[in-house]
Amino acid sequence: MPAALVCRDTGTRYPLDTPIWRSPAVAPVDSVTPAGLLDIDWPVDASTFPREAIAKRPATMWRYREALPIPAGVEVTLGEGMTPLLAVPERVLESVGALGGSSGTIRPGSQMLLKLDSLHPSGSYKDRGVSVMVSQCRRLGLSHVVEDxxxxxxxxxxxxxAAAGIACDIYVPEATSPAKLTQVLTSGARLVRVPGDRQATSDAIWEAAQRHYYVSHAWNPFFFHGTKTFAFEVCEQLGWKAPEAVVVPxxxxxxxxxCWIGFEELRRAGVIDRVPKLIAVQAAHCAPLAGATAFSHTxxxxxAIPRPIRREQCLAAVRDTGGRVVTVSEADTVAALRAAIRAGLYIExxxxxxxxxxxxxRDLSGTIVLAITGHGLKTNDTIAKLLA
Ligand SMILES: Cc1ncc(COP(=O)(O)O)c(C=O)c1O
Structure with a gap:
């Protein structure tokens, strides 16, 4: 079957160039009810990852172009992807209590690696999803989009x-870090600050999203087909091998x-024979994937997402890959942040x-990859308050 947008509720298929972000076959409910969620059915085979050709292409995520659902010529790129993969410094592992076993080290032959997606044009891994999403907007000929x-x-x-010349309205919670707001304001986007928590922001945009194309990173499936390049890169950087596990905030x-989509595509194309364990990390103060129903500031x-719209899919990703949900305390998060920065890693x-x-x-062995998703400069004020 050709590639298509597929409604998760009804199985209805739509061509990839249909300007929808949720399925018109299902009546909209509200921002937290997963009615009419779409996925992309993207067929892969052995030709999807031409490894020798990929090795000769520029070091951006668009080197996997056969695997991306965007026609050549409409890409909106700022050079995202191919971020470094490097070992977690030993002293960081020691301070966060990752060293276990009788020898006091991670198991022989094992390694923990950081994938520094903080080193992206805007300072976070989101650029992967956004590059594909905004390319899709250009393909659809859109002039105005909305996002929360x-x-x-x-x-x-x-x-x-801004790079694509598309107008956008960005809705954010009032308490968003100033550096992130500055990026929005100075780029020419319209900034809408919403009082209350992150959920209040999702509710506020719901009405605008019924009138404009909603580039929601949670609802719109094109986003996931940008973030899947994280998996392709990890695999290529490990010599086209899958790690044992990937740890994702x-x-x-x-x-x-x-990651689930990307590693699954690599498996279906015959590049790897198993998908790594996916470890979802949540703050203990906001852990809906761990079944929590009470939430406080983190x-x-x-x-800090109390009601993730794709909760069931996230749980399936963890379950199907033999992974787990891990929750961490505020104190342990701050201690890890301090250890990282003292080892030279300025992270969010x-x-x-x-x-x-x-x-x-500590019970895992083999190669474990930790996703470092955002740059510390995005949250300077918070870091100063926490650590200075
Ligand atoms: C730095 C950072 N890491 C991780 C995440 C988590 O992304 P998601 O909510 O899609 O799981 C976010 C989301 O905003 C983020 O800003």
């Missing part, structure tokens, strides 16, 4: 829409699900949760 965000997706959309699950602002508190989680992963 805890900050990083919004700042990324604002910059990529998770709110709405756009990187978690991108320093991990990027993953949100992604320090991945480092903090490693204390609960």
């Amino acid at each position: 965000s805890s900050g990083n997706a919004g700042s990324s959309f604002a910059l990529y829409c 998770t709110g709405n699950g756009t990187l978690l699900l991108g 320093v991990a602002e990027g993953i 508190p949100t992604c320090a949760t991945a480092l903090a989680a490693t204390a609960q992963l």
Whole structure:
């Protein structure tokens, strides 16, 4: 069957160039009810990953162009992707309590690696999803889009829409970090600050999303087909081998699900024979994937999502890959942040949760990749308050 947008509720298929972000076959309910969610059915085979040709292409995520659902010539790119993969410094592992076993080290032959997606044009991994999403907007000939965000997706959309000459309205919670707001404001996007928590922002945009194309990183499936390049890169950087596990700070699950889609595509194409365990990390203060129903403030602002719209899909990704959901305390997150920065890694508190989680992963062996999703400069004020 040809590639298509597929309604998760009815199975209805739509051509990829249909300007929809949810399925018209299902009546809309509200911002937290997953009615009419779409996925992309993207067929792969052995020709999807021409490894020798890929090796000769520029070091951006568009080197996997056969695997991306965007026709050649409409890409909106700022050079995203091919971020470094490097070992977690030993002293960071030691301070976060990741060293276990009788020898006091991670198991022989095992390694923990950081994928520095913080080193992206806008300063977060969101650029992967946004590059594909804004390319799709260009393909559809759109001139005005809307998005809501805890900050990083919004700042990324604002910059990529500026590059593409597309107007965008970005809705954010009032308490969003100033650096992220500055990125939105100075790029020419319209910033809408919504009083209340992240959920209040999703509710506020719902009405605008009925009138404009909603580039939601949670609803719109094109986003996941950008974040899936994280999996392709990890695999290529490991010599076209899958790691044992990937540890992902998770709110709405756009990187978690991108990893699931990406590694699954590599498996279906015959490049790898098994999908890594996917470990979803949440702040204990906001852990709906762990079944929590009470929520309170967390320093991990990027993953403070009490009601993720794709919760069932996130749980399936964890379950089907033999992974798990790990929750981490505020104190352990701050301790991991301090250890990371003292080892030279200036990262957002949100992604320090991945480092903090490693204390609960000492039973794993082999190669474990931690997603470092956002740059510390995005949250300078918070870091100063927490650590200075
Ligand atoms: C730095 C950072 N890490 C991780 C995430 C989590 O992404 P998601 O909500 O799609 O799971 C976010 C989301 O904003 C983020 O800003």
